Amino acid sequence: MSTIVLMAGGTGGHLFPAMALAQELRRRGHDIQLMTDHRVASYGDGFPASATHVVPSATPSVRNPIKFVTAGMRLSGGIAVAWGMLRRIRPAVVVGFGGYPVFPPFVAASVLGIPGILHEQNAVMGRANRALARMAKLIALSFEPTAKTEDFAEKCVLVGNPVRDRVREVSDTAYPPLDPATGTINLLVFGGSQGARVFGELVPSAVSDIPATLRARLRITQQCRPEDLDRVAEVYRKAKVNVELASFFDDLPKRMAEAHLVISRSGASTVAELAALGRPAILVPLPGALDADQKNNALVLQRAGGGWIADQATLTPQSLGTRLTSLFGDPEGLAAAAAAARSQGQPDAVSKLADHVERLAQKEISA
Structure with missing residues (x-):
């Protein structure tokens, strides 16, 4: 069993694929912990993690110099907080799901030499993931092609966007018959x-x-x-x-x-x-x-x-x-x-991503 830390911002778009991966990795016997921001209370009550760690974060605004500086200071503080947490947890691998809440813990993991995977959910690579890409061992994509990944093409692999168990459980449901004249x-x-x-x-x-x-x-x-x-x-x-x-x-x-x-x-x-x-x-x-x-x-x-x-x-x-x-x-x-x-569905996306996580964890354990 490996300890794996998932990093995802407190919005559904980032937390749901992280939740899907957590469900799959727990089935495989791994200990899962979550690093996120304060918004997790709105989405993460049912997140399958043994522990949830809230890390200070902020989104820089280039249009407002004061907010940009303030965000930079908060992100720096978040890196220090995450560094201390990760030293105690000692995960084999970290996996980031984009958004600036991932920035502090992913940077801290890189400083500590913990290997990391980034997952990009969108058809355009987000700014936070682009900033972190050089620190990642692997970048997992949801779409082929994904824009703005050209500088990191050698690290990219297509896996799809993991969907939660509750989606997979009904994914075989046939399209409901629709009567052309009288049906609901x-x-x-x-x-x-x-x-x-x-x-x-x-x-x-x-x-x-x-x-x-x-x-x-x-x-x-x-x-x-x-x-x-x-x-x-x-x-x-x-x-x-x-x-x-x-x-x-x-x-x-x-x-x-x-x-x-x-x-x-x-x-x-x-x-x-x-x-x-x-x-x-x-x-x-x-x-x-x-x-x-x-x-x-x-x-x-x-x-x-x-x-x-x-x-x-x-x-x-x-x-x-x-x-x-x-x-x-x-x-x-x-x-x-x-x-x-x-x-266009990729029902095996979560299995593919979990396989990559396990391979990277095994390399770390064997090193």
Whole structure:
């Protein structure tokens, strides 16, 4: 048994693949510990680690010199904290999943001579991973190609983006049959806090505009911000639509598997789960990202025929309503898109990544 430290920022996009790897490595008998930031309380309650260590971190802002200096000082302090933790833990390997919360502990591991693997979830290598790449023994990629990896190509290996056990458990669920005239249509809508707000404004109005006969067949499950629940529910009530609203769904993988169509952001974990489950989606990338990572993630599914990108800046209730009417009127097209999405899934990603971790750990033990 080896002790392995996983490093992931406190957001779902980074924590979910780390969680998947932790589940797999624990099945193989290893002790897993997590290093993360203060946001872990929102996501990491169920993280399968024997210990969780919170390391100070910050995201530098080149646009604000004061914040840049402050972030640098906090990152330096985080390196010192992580150095002390890692000296006590003495892991065989560390694995980082991107984001600046990984920066302090990964640098500290490098200083201590502990070998490390970086995993990149997105189709564009993130800034933190690019800054850490020269310290890594291996860089595991989710997409081929991944932009901005050219300087580190000799270290890169394609493994895919690991998905959690709860996703893998329903990944064999067949695409639900959809009667072209009378069958119930399951529409699932979810996103992070910003996505929930935008979708809460757009989707109910879009659904209200589609033909009444089609609207009557809809069964909608939608994530909303708590402050939007009453307003969104009222719009759907007036439109006479069957809807379930909540600010959080703890069984989201199951609901994804039951869906005929998904509307969501295109974060790396979302795209990986849609592909693993084989579900078509209208993908609305988070606007304003420096590297346009969500757009590049969404392009992978769109190019394969498994999804459709909708630019938030130009998306309106009318255009979304037209798109929904067209898609729901073409059951065969939706089923084909589901198959195309599934063709991009990599259900063995977590096993591949775990194999690389074990090989590196064995080299360290044998050295």
